[in-house]
Amino acid sequence: VHRVGEDDAMNANEETVRALGEFRLIGSVVPTFTDTTDVLVGSGDDAAQLVADGSVLVSTDLMVEGRHFRRDWSSAHDVGHKVAAANLADIAAMGGIATGLVVGLALPGDLPAVWVRDLAAGMAEELAEVGATVVGGDVTESDALVIAVTALGRVEGSPVLRSGARPGNLLALAGRIGWAAAGLAVLGRGFRSPRVVVEAHRRPQPPYAAGPRARAEGATSMTDVSDGLLSDLGHIARASGVAIDVDSAALEVAEPLQAVGAALGVEPVEFCLTGGDDHALVATFAEGAALPSGWTRIGTVGEGSEVTVDGAVHEGAGGHRHFG
Amino acid sequence: VHRVGEDDAMNANEETVRALGEFRLIGSVVPTFTDTTDVLVGSGDDAAQLVADGSVLVSTDLMVEGRHFRRDWSSAHDVGHKVAAANLADIAAMGGIATGLVVGLALPGDLPAVWVRDLAAGMAEELAEVGATVVGGDVTESDALVIAVTALGRVEGSPVLRSGARPGNLLALAGRIGWAAAGLAVLGRGFRSPRVVVEAHRRPQPPYAAGPRARAEGATSMTDVSDGLLSDLGHIARASGVAIDVDSAALEVAEPLQAVGAALGVEPVEFCLTGGDDHALVATFAEGAALPSGWTRIGTVGEGSEVTVDGAVHEGAGGHRHFG
Numbered sequence: 001v002h003r004v005g006e007d008d009a010m011n012a013n014e015e016t017v018r019a020l021g022e023f024r025l026i027g028s029v030v031p032t033f034t035d036t037t038d039v040l041v042g043s044g045d046d047a048a049q050l051v052a053d054g055s056v057l058v059s060t061d062l063m064v065e066g067r068h069f070r071r072d073w074s075s076a077h078d079v080g081h082k083v084a085a086a087n088l089a090d091i092a093a094m095g096g097i098a099t100g101l102v103v104g105l106a107l108p109g110d111l112p113a114v115w116v117r118d119l120a121a122g123m124a125e126e127l128a129e130v131g132a133t134v135v136g137g138d139v140t141e142s143d144a145l146v147i148a149v150t151a152l153g154r155v156e157g158s159p160v161l162r163s164g165a166r167p168g169n170l171l172a173l174a175g176r177i178g179w180a181a182a183g184l185a186v187l188g189r190g191f192r193s194p195r196v197v198v199e200a201h202r203r204p205q206p207p208y209a210a211g212p213r214a215r216a217e218g219a220t221s222m223t224d225v226s227d228g229l230l231s232d233l234g235h236i237a238r239a240s241g242v243a244i245d246v247d248s249a250a251l252e253v254a255e256p257l258q259a260v261g262a263a264l265g266v267e268p269v270e271f272c273l274t275g276g277d278d279h280a281l282v283a284t285f286a287e288g289a290a291l292p293s294g295w296t297r298i299g300t301v302g303e304g305s306e307v308t309v310d311g312a313v314h315e316g317a318g319g320h321r322h323f324g
Numbered sequence: 325v326h327r328v329g330e331d332d333a334m335n336a337n338e339e340t341v342r343a344l345g346e347f348r349l350i351g352s353v354v355p356t357f358t359d360t361t362d363v364l365v366g367s368g369d370d371a372a373q374l375v376a377d378g379s380v381l382v383s384t385d386l387m388v389e390g391r392h393f394r395r396d397w398s399s400a401h402d403v404g405h406k407v408a409a410a411n412l413a414d415i416a417a418m419g420g421i422a423t424g425l426v427v428g429l430a431l432p433g434d435l436p437a438v439w440v441r442d443l444a445a446g447m448a449e450e451l452a453e454v455g456a457t458v459v460g461g462d463v464t465e466s467d468a469l470v471i472a473v474t475a476l477g478r479v480e481g482s483p484v485l486r487s488g489a490r491p492g493n494l495l496a497l498a499g500r501i502g503w504a505a506a507g508l509a510v511l512g513r514g515f516r517s518p519r520v521v522v523e524a525h526r527r528p529q530p531p532y533a534a535g536p537r538a539r540a541e542g543a544t545s546m547t548d549v550s551d552g553l554l555s556d557l558g559h560i561a562r563a564s565g566v567a568i569d570v571d572s573a574a575l576e577v578a579e580p581l582q583a584v585g586a587a588l589g590v591e592p593v594e595f596c597l598t599g600g601d602d603h604a605l606v607a608t609f610a611e612g613a614a615l616p617s618g619w620t621r622i623g624t625v626g627e628g629s630e631v632t633v634d635g636a637v638h639e640g641a642g643g644h645r646h647f648g
Binding site: 054064090135 | 364365368369370371372373374375376377378379380381382383384385386387388391392414415417418420424426427428429430459460461462463464465466467468470472474475476477479483485486487546547548563
């Protein structure tokens with residue numbers, strides 16, 4: 001029996017991006033994003049125009065299927081949250097607030113169009129956390145599924161760079177670390193629980209407001225933890241010409257991480273030291289500074305160039321590597 | 325016989341991006357781009373910071389190997405020119421001038437690192453035409469070679485949108501059309517000449533300065549010809565709610581296009597009407613307006629919604645399609 005309603009619903013869900021075509025695909029996604037007061041010209045022209053008073057922050061990230069996400073581990077909604085979060089965190093790590101994103105999508109032609117709409121919905125939800133929106137994009141066919149996101153943002157006064165840490169500064173953390181890595185480890189063994197860490201892998205929760213707050217309170221350097229705490233502290237150490245020592249006792253190894261560590265035979269603090277993708281923020285402050293709310297002291301800055309844990313070079317697995 | 329010098333040279337040229345690694349690859353490319361006075365914070369931090377006085381223009385484009393370029397038809401240098409030009413033209417089509425680009429590279433691990441350095445050199449040359457530079461990027465491994473470029477730019481006053489064309493306006497063109505398509509047609513048949521059209525496919529020559537000039541002289545709408553003249557005029561017609569008629573006799577069908585048309589059995593004006601990738605600019609102006617230098621009248625705007633050629637709907641192949 002042919003039932004028109006059913007067929008229509010099925011077609012709507014199974015229609016591929018190739019069948020829909022570039023312009024109808026874009027047309028079906030654009031309404032997901034509502035212009036904010038920062039948007040002077042939104043989607044649909046050769047370029048968008050955003051309010052930018054004096055200067056604009058800009059950061060770009062690529063996510064590739066199979067490398068940064070898997071469609072069997074994360075829903076399109078999750079991936080939308082994740083790609084937006086990675087970019088918003090970069091702007092927060094300068095002490096800024098994101099205003100607008102542009103998104104490039106290289107898509108396999110047989111990808112269901114509904115996957116792209118769900119991706120957009122996830123992005124829109126994450127962007128709503130900071131009051132930003134998508135103002136433009138580009139879509140093309142490709143054998144690999146690649147999502148290229150560029151975030152624009154504003155900052156009051158000067159941004160907080162990686163190069164401002166000084167010996168004697170204290171090291172502080174805002175947000176969770178190790179959770180996404182524990183979730184990835186669990187998924188990699190074929191499990192789906194503890195659910196909280198799997199969710200952390202799928203949808204990071206960067207402490208966006210902690211970035212501008214750290215800037216306002218005089219943070220001397222800052223970055224987000226995307227590759228792993230030790231790896232990203234290495235960026236600050238190199239840019240600032242300093243040594244950084246992490247006090248492992250100051251790192252909160254939450255109960256779910258301990259559970260995953262016990263189950264997988266991994267020292268759970270390793271997730272915190274080397275696991276990426278939570279997009280926590282790390283910053284340095286002058287010695288004796290009162291830390292802004294949401295920030296916890298986790299170490300010290302000294303003379304030298306190495307990143308150490310409890311005074312010793314860490315012998316762990318190291319951070320995420322993008323090649324090899 | 326083992327000759328050290330030879331081996332070193334060979335290794336330098338054959339080293340893959342995977343062997344070099346993300347950070348050394350980025351380190352080898354960043355010096356290609358020199359900060360301009362618009363750059364407050366350049367490459368190497370979580371985000372870059374550019375001067376933006378009141379507002380910022382932003383546009384993004386993806387190019388995928390095999391779809392937008394072929395490595396056997398274009399050198400890395402050529403591709404660098406081409407990806408930069410496509411983005412700079414989008415900013416020019418708003419009446420603006422590009423200030424900075426961010427670049428996302430999804431690269432096969434076995435891609436020679438020298439290809440990426442040559443790509444950067446080509447981009448830098450193209451950017452020098454407008455005084456812009458690359459201020460940041462991201463690199464990751466991928467099965468497909470995808471280049472994601474986002475351009476930021478400034479505009480004096482209000483940008484020129486696609487939506488401002490009015491019945492009675494005249495239609496004008498700046499720059500070449502049809503050349504890149506003729507070059508692509510030649511390459512597709514296995515030929516490499518006429519060299520001028522092959523070069524036009526490899527390195528478009530958008531008339532960057534004509535964009536701000538058109539804005540200053542009161543252009544009512546504008547876009548760049550990336551998909552094909554008729555296809556891109558369709559964007560203006562839809563956004564403005566007007567009809568547009570192209571006067572085919574006003575299109576210059578240059579001698580090399582006539583030669584290619586004769587050799588391939590194609591009406592050469594077809595290249596001009598439907599061929600993309602030259603990134604010429606088309607704009608509308610009030611009737612009777614004196615056109616700025618570099619602009620030629622090629623048609624008229626009327627009541628309605630169709631794009632026609634000499635008063636009739638065109639029966640040609642249509643513009644470039646991104647899927648299918």
